[in-house]
Amino acid sequence: MTDQHLPEPPGWALKLLHWYCKPRYLEAIEGDLYELFDLRCQSAGEKVARRGFVWDVVRFFRWKYIKGLENSKRLNQFDMWKNYFKISLRSLWRQKFYSVINITGLSVGIACCLLIIIYIKHELSYDRFWKDGDRIYRIAINDRGPYTPTRLGSFLKSDYPEVESYTRLNGLYDFSFAIGDNVFSEPGGSLADSTVFEVFDVKFIEGTPQGALSEPNTVVLTKSVADKYFPHETAVGKIIKSSGDAVKITAVVEDPPANSHMPFKYLVAMPHEYWATTGWWTGNNFFTYVKLAEGASEEAFEVKILDFMRKHMAKDLMETYHYDNFDDYLASDDSYRFTLVPIQEIHLNYPRLTLAESAGDMDNIYIFSAVAFFILLIACINFINLSTARSGSRSKEVGIRKVLGSVRGELIRQFMVESFLISIFSLGLAILLSLVALPYFNDLSGKQFQSMDLITMDNMLWLTLLLTAVGIIAGSYPALYLSSFKPVAALKGELKSGKSGSFLRKALVSFQFAISIFLVIATVIVYQQINHMTNQKLGFNSSNTMVIKAGSALKDSGPFFRSKLLENPNIGSVAASTTYPSQFVGDWGYSTVGDVKDNDSLYTMFADSYYLETMGVELAQGRFFSRELASDTASIVLNEAAVRELGWDDPIGQRLERSEGVLTVIGVVKDFNFSSLKRKIGSLAIRYDPEIHKTRWGSAYYLARVNGNYQETVNYLNELWGTTAPEEPFDYDFVDQAFAKLYESEAKFGKIFTVFSALAILIACLGLFAMAAYTLEKRFKEIAIRKVLGASVFSITTLVLSDFTKLILFGSIIAVPLAFYVMNQWLQEFAYRMELGIVVFLMPVLAVTLLAWLTVIYQSLKTATGNPVNALKQE
Amino acid sequence: MQRINLGEFEELVLLITAVLHENAYGISVLQEIEAQTGRQINISAVHSALDRLEQKGYLKSYLGGATNERGGRRKRLFSVTASGAKALSDVKEMRNTLYDQIPKVTLKLNFV
Numbered sequence: 005m006t007d008q009h010l011p012e013p014p015g016w017a018l019k020l021l022h023w024y025c026k027p028r029y030l031e032a033i034e035g036d037l038y039e040l041f042d043l044r045c046q047s048a049g050e051k052v053a054r055r056g057f058v059w060d061v062v063r064f065f066r067w068k069y070i071k072g073l074e075n076s077k078r079l080n081q082f083d084m085w086k087n088y089f090k091i092s093l094r095s096l097w098r099q100k101f102y103s104v105i106n107i108t109g110l111s112v113g114i115a116c117c118l119l120i121i122i123y124i125k126h127e128l129s130y131d132r133f134w135k136d137g138d139r140i141y142r143i144a145i146n147d148r149g150p151y152t153p154t155r156l157g158s159f160l161k162s163d164y165p166e167v168e169s170y171t172r173l174n175g176l177y178d179f180s181f182a183i184g185d186n187v188f189s190e191p192g193g194s195l196a197d198s199t200v201f202e203v204f205d206v207k208f209i210e211g212t213p214q215g216a217l218s219e220p221n222t223v224v225l226t227k228s229v230a231d232k233y234f235p236h237e238t239a240v241g242k243i244i245k246s247s248g249d250a251v252k253i254t255a256v257v258e259d260p261p262a263n264s265h266m267p268f269k270y271l272v273a274m275p276h277e278y279w280a281t282t283g284w285w286t287g288n289n290f291f292t293y294v295k296l297a298e299g300a301s302e303e304a305f306e307v308k309i310l311d312f313m314r315k316h317m318a319k320d321l322m323e324t325y326h327y328d329n330f331d332d333y334l335a336s337d338d339s340y341r342f343t344l345v346p347i348q349e350i351h352l353n354y355p356r357l358t359l360a361e362s363a364g365d366m367d368n369i370y371i372f373s374a375v376a377f378f379i380l381l382i383a384c385i386n387f388i389n390l391s392t393a394r395s396g397s398r399s400k401e402v403g404i405r406k407v408l409g410s411v412r413g414e415l416i417r418q419f420m421v422e423s424f425l426i427s428i429f430s431l432g433l434a435i436l437l438s439l440v441a442l443p444y445f446n447d448l449s450g451k452q453f454q455s456m457d458l459i460t461m462d463n464m465l466w467l468t469l470l471l472t473a474v475g476i477i478a479g480s481y482p483a484l485y486l487s488s489f490k491p492v493a494a495l496k497g498e499l500k501s502g503k504s505g506s507f508l509r510k511a512l513v514s515f516q517f518a519i520s521i522f523l524v525i526a527t528v529i530v531y532q533q534i535n536h537m538t539n540q541k542l543g544f545n546s547s548n549t550m551v552i553k554a555g556s557a558l559k560d561s562g563p564f565f566r567s568k569l570l571e572n573p574n575i576g577s578v579a580a581s582t583t584y585p586s587q588f589v590g591d592w593g594y595s596t597v598g599d600v601k602d603n604d605s606l607y608t609m610f611a612d613s614y615y616l617e618t619m620g621v622e623l624a625q626g627r628f629f630s631r632e633l634a635s636d637t638a639s640i641v642l643n644e645a646a647v648r649e650l651g652w653d654d655p656i657g658q659r660l661e662r663s664e665g666v667l668t669v670i671g672v673v674k675d676f677n678f679s680s681l682k683r684k685i686g687s688l689a690i691r692y693d694p695e696i697h698k699t700r701w702g703s704a705y706y707l708a709r710v711n712g713n714y715q716e717t718v719n720y721l722n723e724l725w726g727t728t729a730p731e732e733p734f735d736y737d738f739v740d741q742a743f744a745k746l747y748e749s750e751a752k753f754g755k756i757f758t759v760f761s762a763l764a765i766l767i768a769c770l771g772l773f774a775m776a777a778y779t780l781e782k783r784f785k786e787i788a789i790r791k792v793l794g795a796s797v798f799s800i801t802t803l804v805l806s807d808f809t810k811l812i813l814f815g816s817i818i819a820v821p822l823a824f825y826v827m828n829q830w831l832q833e834f835a836y837r838m839e840l841g842i843v844v845f846l847m848p849v850l851a852v853t854l855l856a857w858l859t860v861i862y863q864s865l866k867t868a869t870g871n872p873v874n875a876l877k878q879e
Numbered sequence: 880m881q882r883i884n885l886g887e888f889e890e891l892v893l894l895i896t897a898v899l900h901e902n903a904y905g906i907s908v909l910q911e912i913e914a915q916t917g918r919q920i921n922i923s924a925v926h927s928a929l930d931r932l933e934q935k936g937y938l939k940s941y942l943g944g945a946t947n948e949r950g951g952r953r954k955r956l957f958s959v960t961a962s963g964a965k966a967l968s969d970v971k972e973m974r975n976t977l978y979d980q981i982p983k984v985t986l987k988l989n990f991v
Contacts, residue, residue: 035952036905036922042948063923068930
């Protein structure tokens with residue numbers, strides 16, 4: 005027997021059993037397991053027996069066999085906790101009405117916070133993903149001007165060793181590509197130097213960074229574009245046609261993440277060699293990025309750029325601005341400085357520098373956080389109020405507990421458990437709510453969040469923190485207040501109505517309504533301001549003016565296209581210009597002709613002679629350009645703002661000078677809004693170019709006055725365009741729609757405010773509803789006695805309502821001045837401001853009061869119309 | 880009649896313990912249940928039921944002598960107490976009373 009191999013059960017399982025099992029039961033269990041093991045060895049073999057043994061050990065892991073739980077002190081503690089939970093659940097269940105209101109309010113509040121947390125996290129994450137992103141800077145002019153001189157980057161790199169690499173970008177533009185016979189217009193194209201990959205660590209999928217963009221007519225596609233046009237083949241090496249040039253695809257890279265200030269879809273090599281080597285230092289046309297060496301200081305480098313300006317740029321700058329001494333220039337208002345802007349700050353703090361369609365706004369982040377915080381606060385106030393209000397009905401419980409030997413710490417724990425249970429329930433509901441609300445939130449915020457973005461480790465951590473904070477804030481007051489009762493007083497019922505808390509309750513309700521009223525006033529003002537702007541007189545005819553873009557693609561067939569347009573009966577008149585209202589207008593420098601040269605900058609656009617009649621702009625003095633006079637290319641038409649700026653009493657015949665030559669003023673047009681209503685009308689100069697489709701001065705647009713039948717007209721134009729300029733896709737816009745787009749961010753702001761203020765009021769009214777129910781329950785007998793003594797239903801209802809109305813009015817006393825101050829600040833950024841009349845403040849206060857009445861009136865009426873006998877007979 | 884707090888499985892274990900008389904411990908109860916009813920049960924369930932019955936006072940237990948089997952561990956043997964026996968007979972009596980009251984028609988319909 006001894007030399008025979010005896011099967012043994014797995015040692016680790018035995019150890020496990022020894023570790024957890026109570027010694028009292030251990031021997032019998034172990035013995036049985038051994039016996040079973042031997043039996044199984046005989047019937048099914050050792051392997052099965054070992055597995056069975058492990059499984060049995062696991063199955064014995066039961067409450068009553070686990071060691072340690074018999075320790076009397078710990079067991080007691082454990083039982084107490086179990087009891088806290090049991091009592092909490094019971095009390096929540098007994099007070100269903102209050103529990104539901106608490107949980108609903110809190111979960112809406114937490115859901116708002118969760119959504120806003122992911123939004124803010126996204127906004128703050130912009131451009132954090134680049135390798136060495138903290139060393140990459142954008143060079144801007146005075147922190148604002150995005151464009152910099154041609155050779156700035158390359159000269160900086162050769163002059164200063166701390167510049168590790170530089171690159172220039174331009175864009176983002178729409179380029180059109182021909183692949184086979186199909187023409188596509190693809191947005192998101194950026195011109196880039198070949199060094200772009202030294203600055204930004206773009207990930208290559210196919211091809212290499214070396215030489216990817218070193219020759220003209222090469223392009224690097226992102227994966228999304230490559231997959232779109234070359235779905236099942238490799239894009240690298242393919243030739244596509246763009247504006248007649250054969251362009252070679254040299255590489256495919258990963259798409260930049262959504263949180264980038266330069267969301268390019270493809271990078272096109274800079275087309276001309278001379279763009280890198282020559283160019284005036286006063287011509288600013290490129291975005292310049294530099295990567296500084298590790299340890300190089302931003303401030304020190306900005307000072308060095310000043311030396312750089314003196315060395316390379318002084319001559320050009322002095323000539324342009326007419327100074328004899330560079331120091332005089334530097335001291336003057338005409339001068340500017342180059343500044344370094346860290347790319348990670350561009351999105352939120354430098355909206356003018358972003359390449360993306362819309363930049364973020366630090367203010368919005370603050371506003372959102374504040375609003376989310378306030379909504380949560382309102383919900384917490386509900387909780388505090390309801391708990392303290394109900395303290396009267398629980399004072400007996402507290403008294404009994406104290407008499408039975410409960411110490412204060414245990415009572416505090418009891419109430420904290422209750423508040424944490426509520427916040428845990430709310431949290432679960434909040435996660436569900438936010439998942440449901442996510443698509444709508446995406447609509448509002450203009451982002452694309454997935455459900456997975458909501459449920460991340462990070463967010464769960466934040467939520468746990470939030471949960472703890474809410475639990476403590478909402479639970480601490482009731483916990484401390486209720487646990488401080490003297491047992492005798494509590495049992496005698498001296499604390500019946502929770503009087504000491506009633507002032508605090510009233511103050512908190514007022515505060516809730518102050519927040520709600522503030523939010524409603526803000527919403528009303530935001531909307532009124534948007535209305536005010538869109539109803540402004542633009543000074544031209546915007547409603548039916550259609551813009552046909554990319555006019556330069558027409559080349560020599562421009563006049564033909566124009567005549568064809570006029571053949572259509574729906575089109576009244578046609579003009580061409582280098583820009584259209586709502587779009588960017590270039591800022592050009594002019595100087596007056598005379599002994600004292602005066603420098604002025606005017607927004608400059610080119611137009612043909614039909615511009616005035618097509619756009620409906622009115623002439624104030626002189627005449628507009630004439631197609632009979634070829635010499636009008638040396639003429640200039642100003643707007644009234646420009647005349648005012650130049651200080652001319654009699655502008656006709658005055659002359660302005662530029663490097664191209666001397667221009668004579670022939671007319672003045674009335675001011676019209678050529679950019680945005682957020683700004684005052686700037687000084688505008690219109691110059692004559694009879695052949696805009698061949699213009700050297702910018703893009704070419706055809707402006708057509710359409711008299712109706714829009715769809716038909718668009719179809720006609722589409723077809724016409726297809727035959728005249730087949731290499732370019734047809735693209736159009738309407739001026740009024742383009743204008744509306746300018747106020748998109750304000751409209752979005754308004755929408756977000758509407759949603760949040762609605763939520764805030766909802767939660768506040770929920771709280772009010774519960775408070776009213778509670779108060780009326782307490783005053784049940786009082787009201788009955790009043791009725792017996794002859795009070796009418798009306799007088800009782802008004803009595804109850806007036807109590808709550810006082811609270812709301814008190815809240816509005818806080819909210820109105822605050823709203824006036826804050827919204828006045830907000831309006832300052834608009835050139836055309838609405839009047840802040842009394843109505844915009846009065847209406848919200850009235851509306852909120854009315855809503856509160858509606859909330860309370862049902863219960864008031866119910867109490868007031870009840871039979872007083874029912875109230876009085878119970879005792 | 881006083882309510883007898885006895886679950887279905889507990890009743891089975893109590894009966895088997897009574898049947899095994901002086902030789903009832905974990906494994907023998909387990910095997911007997913399998914043999915008598917064909918039910919497959921985990922040993923931990925049997926232990927748990929035996930302990931519960933002991934807590935309720937229907938069973939009492941003592942440790943048997945050491946043997947070479949079972950890795951030298953002693954058995955924990957169970958026997959039915961007086962209140963256990965009473966509980967069994969009460970349950971049986973109630974069953975019988977109820978069974979006798981069933982109208983014959985119902986039984987016929989069900990068993991034919």
